Amino acid sequence: MGSNDGGRKTEQEGSQTSRPDIACVHGASLVGMEASHDTTSGKDDRDSHDLNNNPTAPPYNDTSNEEEILPNHVGGPNTCLPFFIESFLGWGLCLSCLSVSGYHYAKSILLSSHWYLKFRQRIHGWVSSKAGCWLLGFGGERRKLTTIGVNTHELTVERPWIPLTTYTRAELERNSPWASYLSLVRILENEYPETLVPLLALDSDGARLDGVSRITTPSSSVHDDLSLKHEIQAHALKADAALVSVLRHDDVCRRLASLAMRPHDVTIETTVTTTTAIVSTISPVNSHSSAEVHTTTYPTTTVSKSSQATRTTTTLLKQYPHNNLLRRISNLWNQILALPSMEEAKTFYRIPTTNSPTAEKNYLNDVVYRAYKISLIMPSYYEKGSHMQAKLSKALEMASSPEEVEVIIVDAGGCTDLEMILISETGCDGQKSKNWGRICIVSFSSGGGRGPCLNHGAKSATGRILTFCHSDTTLPLRWDERIVSTLEHDSRHNSKLRRSGTPRANSCSFLFGIDTSPEGLSMPFASSSIHYFPPGIRAVETTANIRSYLYSLPYGDSTLSMHACVFHFLGGYPDQCLMEDYELVSLLRLRAALFAETPSSGKERLAMIRGPPALCSPRRWQKFGVLYVTLMNSRLVNLYAGSMKVRPDDLFRHYYGKEPPKREFNCSPWEIELDNRLNGAHST
Numbered sequence: 001m002g003s004n005d006g007g008r009k010t011e012q013e014g015s016q017t018s019r020p021d022i023a024c025v026h027g028a029s030l031v032g033m034e035a036s037h038d039t040t041s042g043k044d045d046r047d048s049h050d051l052n053n054n055p056t057a058p059p060y061n062d063t064s065n066e067e068e069i070l071p072n073h074v075g076g077p078n079t080c081l082p083f084f085i086e087s088f089l090g091w092g093l094c095l096s097c098l099s100v101s102g103y104h105y106a107k108s109i110l111l112s113s114h115w116y117l118k119f120r121q122r123i124h125g126w127v128s129s130k131a132g133c134w135l136l137g138f139g140g141e142r143r144k145l146t147t148i149g150v151n152t153h154e155l156t157v158e159r160p161w162i163p164l165t166t167y168t169r170a171e172l173e174r175n176s177p178w179a180s181y182l183s184l185v186r187i188l189e190n191e192y193p194e195t196l197v198p199l200l201a202l203d204s205d206g207a208r209l210d211g212v213s214r215i216t217t218p219s220s221s222v223h224d225d226l227s228l229k230h231e232i233q234a235h236a237l238k239a240d241a242a243l244v245s246v247l248r249h250d251d252v253c254r255r256l257a258s259l260a261m262r263p264h265d266v267t268i269e270t271t272v273t274t275t276t277a278i279v280s281t282i283s284p285v286n287s288h289s290s291a292e293v294h295t296t297t298y299p300t301t302t303v304s305k306s307s308q309a310t311r312t313t314t315t316l317l318k319q320y321p322h323n324n325l326l327r328r329i330s331n332l333w334n335q336i337l338a339l340p341s342m343e344e345a346k347t348f349y350r351i352p353t354t355n356s357p358t359a360e361k362n363y364l365n366d367v368v369y370r371a372y373k374i375s376l377i378m379p380s381y382y383e384k385g386s387h388m389q390a391k392l393s394k395a396l397e398m399a400s401s402p403e404e405v406e407v408i409i410v411d412a413g414g415c416t417d418l419e420m421i422l423i424s425e426t427g428c429d430g431q432k433s434k435n436w437g438r439i440c441i442v443s444f445s446s447g448g449g450r451g452p453c454l455n456h457g458a459k460s461a462t463g464r465i466l467t468f469c470h471s472d473t474t475l476p477l478r479w480d481e482r483i484v485s486t487l488e489h490d491s492r493h494n495s496k497l498r499r500s501g502t503p504r505a506n507s508c509s510f511l512f513g514i515d516t517s518p519e520g521l522s523m524p525f526a527s528s529s530i531h532y533f534p535p536g537i538r539a540v541e542t543t544a545n546i547r548s549y550l551y552s553l554p555y556g557d558s559t560l561s562m563h564a565c566v567f568h569f570l571g572g573y574p575d576q577c578l579m580e581d582y583e584l585v586s587l588l589r590l591r592a593a594l595f596a597e598t599p600s601s602g603k604e605r606l607a608m609i610r611g612p613p614a615l616c617s618p619r620r621w622q623k624f625g626v627l628y629v630t631l632m633n634s635r636l637v638n639l640y641a642g643s644m645k646v647r648p649d650d651l652f653r654h655y656y657g658k659e660p661p662k663r664e665f666n667c668s669p670w671e672i673e674l675d676n677r678l679n680g681a682h683s684t
Helices: 048-053 083-108 114-127 130-136 140-147 169-174 177-191 226-249 251-261 324-331 333-337 342-347 385-398 450-459 479-491 494-500 537-551 564-569 580-594 619-624 626-641 648-656 669-683
Strands: 264-282 296-314 359-362 374-380 405-411 438-443 465-468 504-514 560-563 604-616
Touching (some): 083 537, 083 626, 177 324, 226 324, 251 333, 324 333, 342 564, 374 385, 374 450, 374 479, 405 450, 450 465, 450 564, 465 479, 504 537, 504 580, 537 626, 580 604, 580 626, 619 626, 626 648
Parallel strands (some): 374 405, 374 465, 504 604
Antiparallel strands (some): 264 296, 465 560, 504 560
16 A cells, blocks of 8 residues: 555656556555656656566556546646635545544444443343343343353453454455364374373363363262372463464464454354144035035145345354364463564564575675664565665665665566666765665565565565565655664563553554655656645645544555564565555554453554654645545545455456456465475375
8 A cells, every 4th residue: 555656657748647546545555566756757667568568567557537536637737626626625535534444443443342342242231131121022031041040240241353463355265264273273283283182181070171072980080189180280281382382483373273263254044934724614505404514624734934044243163162272272362462572573583585685785794694673675666776776865864773774675577777776885965974784686576466575575574673665755864763762662671561551562654744845746747837736735644644643544655664573473464466554554453452461461552653754755646636546545445444345356457457466376375385284294
């Protein structure tokens, strides 16, 4: 959901234009892999033959008709509306889209919170009480619970559902909860047998701890043997600790557990059979005598069947409440959910798992891999080396300690002259006193859009903090120091944070801004209005920051940062071409709102870094206007997060009229690893 508008370029200056940058609400572009134009050159470096020849390039609809949405040239330098009217309409539309974001926040967060579930249960208990029975005429469920000795005031409130990792909707379709559970059991049996409780172990009631069956034994042999019970309990605790460790450190097992335990919809078909007995009596028609009338009786039976399908939401644990592994995972869920500690985050080091970089340069003693503080990951798609060099030079100038920063340029195709970034000794005003710790260029050719591209860059990083910056975003002053200070709370540990009541920042992002400087407002794609200021552009900035503060929903063009161990623990970006940062940020804010404080982990928050914002290019609002871009963004979010639940690939087809970026594999990388592990276990 970056702010890049580079994916939408003109075939010829002043002639037909392609579809605008489709972005999420208030300025977050959503195209799978975009690039920014060089703001200084004013030239378009991507030709139509490049799009046709590159299978990984996202296709664009060159014949899209913007007049269907906003006719009469509303928006852009040739708009027919006066400035103040278009500005007023832009403010109104942005504020209305802010209410749409509030609706999705209430639906996904508030209606899943603990207090709402508790309130709903209390209302249900009141309706089922005697007063509810007297008023509404029912209450049998409560009377039934009371007769068997259950205190309805002490019923367990349903726990809000928080997934362990991100996942795509295609992964949900390919991996049902039961299939995920079976795959998890196979891996645990073959690779981690210490996590499973032996079948012959008995609990204090003589029941097998696996919950499969119950064994009755003399009290003298089991029930009175305290040493045996202590041994069994110790073994169960050891198995639980091993299970928590596996689900926290094994990415595939963690994803399978999250998919297996998730709520899912099932269809219950109910067949009602109705039997009706009909007795027919027939008397003689022409009988006029007073004699006894003889009648004939014909009994008949009518059987009718009616079926009714009811769709409800359930979980595997509700369907199989005696399954011991499901019960253990459910009881240990909060321990599995807890983020890696601050101490782990500060000492985390990961050797890159991708292929060797295409080109790289180290400025610190020629060390190949070093534990840098920050890895700055910038995806590039059809970018010029001069443009990337200018952006990196500006970021280098704004950094406090650039020698502690590793820069990773992910070349997704179509880029030219990126090697000049390594040749040039970038510095402030020609000075060479400041340099990056390391710069490398990695090639990404698997396709699939921005989500897989960003994950590829994260796998190539060695820094303890990952900062994802779009290529058309300008970082503010002292950006590296402010990121480290926000995420690490000025070197305070988890215990100090819990004692002070300060929630831990699971991620952070800058405020959203739009570059309205003369250089930023230059329009190389148009021959007129060299410094055109789009009416209502301040409404986009204001409402985006209000949305970030109120609903904890910043997007990719605000430069999202988090500890590397947290990023990999949460599964990274979902493997999809659109809405990848929307999904990741939604999981982060879900944890911040619903995750209860545990002894090992406190509350979380998605932190907004106060101070100067990260500046995004205003080009798409200049080209198409605030009204059009905001309307398209809001519509895209409603299609994705609303009741229709449109998949990212379908969104791509809907908006561009072509297939999404071609993928090397039809499934996610973790699914390929799962298949290899299962097949390897089967072969052995």
